[in-house]
Amino acid sequence: MNKTKIVLIGRKEDGNYFIKNYLEGDMNSGLPRYGPKPPNHPSIGEKCPACQKPFKEGNYTTLVVLGPGDDREAQEKFKTGRPYNAVAVEVHWACATGESI
Ligand SMILES: [Zn+2]
Numbered sequence: 001m002n003k004t005k006i007v008l009i010g011r012k013e014d015g016n017y018f019i020k021n022y023l024e025g026d027m028n029s030g031l032p033r034y035g036p037k038p039p040n041h042p043s044i045g046e047k048c049p050a051c052q053k054p055f056k057e058g059n060y061t062t063l064v065v066l067g068p069g070d071d072r073e074a075q076e077k078f079k080t081g082r083p084y085n086a087v088a089v090e091v092h093w094a095c096a097t098g099e100s101i
Helices: 072-079 093-097
Strands: 005-011 017-020 061-067 084-092
Touching (some): 061 093, 072 084
Antiparallel strands (some): 005 084
């Protein structure tokens, strides 16, 4: 399993999710798409948990949010619908969506 990352996730009044504090910054709706990866990106060489292939330069990826993890404060915020720090894993964009970009 590759390393998990922590992101701030919440829901806006219009129902869309937002994810902050990861690489390029704020995302407003749907899955965030990151890429193409530059050659010095820190996750290059880590294995994608969906297909077990390592991330390479030029890949597009996204974050799959797993939930609040074992952090009590994040669990409380999650239960009451407030933005919380979520545990997330990075996977290939194609592995998450079936799209071949
Ligand atoms: Zn993959």
